[in-house]
Amino acid sequence: MRENQAGPNRRSFLRTAGLAGVGATALGALGAVPAAAAGQDRGRWRPDGESRQFTVAVMPDTQYLYWGSQNSINPEPQEASFRYVIERSGAQGDNVVFLAHLGDLTQDADATSFQAVDRMFRTLDSAGVAYSVLAGNHDVSGDDTRGTTPYLETMGPQRFRRKKSFVGADASGYNTAHVFRAAGREWLLLAMDWRTSAAGFAWANDVIKRHPRLPVILTCHEIVAPTYGDEVYPYESGDPENNAELTGYGQTVWDSLVKDNDQIFLALNGHYWPSGRMTKQNSAGHDVHLHITNYQNRYMSGGGMLRLYHFDLDRNTIDVETVSPWILEKDPAERNRLEALESRLTTSVDRFSMPFDFEQRFSGFIPVPVRPARPAAKVLVPGTLAYWRFDGVGANGSPVTAGQRVRDLSGRGNDLTPQSVTGTAPDALVWTDDHHPDQPGHAALRFTGGKNPLHGAYLTTGPRAPLNTETFERGYTIETFVKIPRDWDGGNNGNMPVLVRRGAAGDAGKHGKNTDPKEPVAQLMTTNNGREVQFNHYPLSQTYPTTNWSHGLPEDQWWHIAVVNDGHHTKLYVESALVADNPSTDSVGIASLGLPWLLGGHEYGGALDNVFHGWIGDVRIVGRALRLEEFLTR
Known part of the structure; x- marks a missing residue:
């Protein structure tokens, strides 16, 4: 949540955005979401781990849906988003291969709130969905040395023990690591606590070291904050590609974990609003994309909004969209005025495309295989009348x-x-x-x-x-x-x-x-x-x-x-x-x-x-x- 924000400086951005065209398949086809996608086995999550097109779903702060101490529990928006993740996995949907929650699952950290959260996440467990959670400042206080809490008792590492995607947790239990399969390779996702101790960062660095060839997505509750206005519903604000900056704690995360780990290419956090993003170069000179996504201040605590990262390794693009499946499930004619506004967010901070050369960006830890030269005899097919090639004659340059x-x-x-x-x-x-x-x-x-x-x-x-x-x-x-x-x-x-x-x-x-x-x-x-x-x-x-x-x-x-x-x-x-x-x-x-x-x-x-x-x-x-x-x- 945004209260007690340190308040980043406001900046004016002069560079005109040059966003790549949004892929029509990824971003243009979502209307009303059916109860079950055509051809899907309702209730089971079946992603295609070999397809070069896949989606990582991200769910930010859902805290206002779970305020047990005030007898206010409204799980329906999140339930709809969970149905979306399950039913639109595989080739018939968006091929959602993983779901990451960015913290502040509850408003009050109350045990009754976490009992409701527990019931809702059982939907994912029973369907076999690979997912991660982390604690936000409304779920816990202090750093990850705090000991047991209702969050840890409900959403701690014991919840993931039987999941194939679960790699492990640090000694505190508040920092976890997960591996999912997509595009024929494995990807590592780290879910880090609201405030990670030195021991927690050491553990995370060791996890990355033990998985030296995996691209890494980092999820935290806080890393970057917006550098533009306080409006409730942001529209176009300055440069949409660089309208966020590291917070004080975000700088600690950068220095302790991100900067020297070239495998981390994407870092996601909630906590602040409006949404925003920035790109920062790591020690290897490669870009790291840092994004805020949080809609708790919007209608129905964001209506269970999902930020969908559509990876397309053939197009070398990551298409990003933000939708509310809870609203999209409803007949458009029956939606109220606010639902009509919130079903799909289309401003440049919520819907955009990122050109991303996967091979080049990952080449520092996943060397690109070089196809060896083939001798002329191998390509002199019957009927060849002339074949010219330029190796073995003059020196390079x-x-x-x-x-x-x-x-x-x-x-x-x-x-x-x-x-x-x-x-x-x-x-x-x-x-x-x-x-x-x-x-x-x-x-x-x-x-x-x-x-x-x-x-x-x-x-x-x-x-x-x-x-x-x-x-x-x-x-x-x-x-x-x-x-x-x-x-x-x-x-x-x-x-x-x-x-x-x-x-x-x-x-x-x-x-x-x-x-x-x-x-x-x-x-x-x-x-x-x-x-x-x-x-x-x-x-x-x-x-x-x-x-x-x-x-x-x-x-x-x-x-x-x-x-x-x-x-x-x-x-x-x-x-x-x-x-x-x-x-x-x-x-x-x-x-x-x-x-x-x-x-x-x-x-x-x-x-x-x-x-x-x-x-x-x-x-x-x-x-x-x-x-x-x-x-x-x-």
């Missing part, structure tokens, strides 16, 4: 020199040699160890080119390379890996070439709709401003081009690109996902004037006019349509 050659590892003689625009700097084309994580060769070429003015270096097949005359009448697959740099500019780097077949379309006899007689007969490139991938080519089967387009590709990230033609239709894939714009036009083969291919260079009307800017990894050309499982990434 060194310029590509005129005497160096990139050999065609298919053995067909389509070697690449470097060329450069007059006046180009020697380091415009360099060898690098950077690569896509699923790329067979652990190296790439870094191009620094452009068109305004024309500059850079590129590579070309020789004048007699067999690939120059190949027409691909039975189909083909072209694969490569690209990364666009942050300094990419549409005016200087738009329509930049990845792989181009020389020879103007008009010289190849092409004409008709969408035909540009000066453009190359085939070009795989990234387009202006949108950074989409485009494969534009002139088939043998028609006089006009066929063009495949992808969505825009974000910068500073590796992408696998594949163009697949089955002898009649051409399809474009990004990261093995089929893009939307794949014309149904009959497309047989690729026109050829017997001229070389360019890697990183583009011609228009027979003259070089653009050079690639970014990274290009392995390139493979196969004379047939490959299945997804045959791609270089597999």
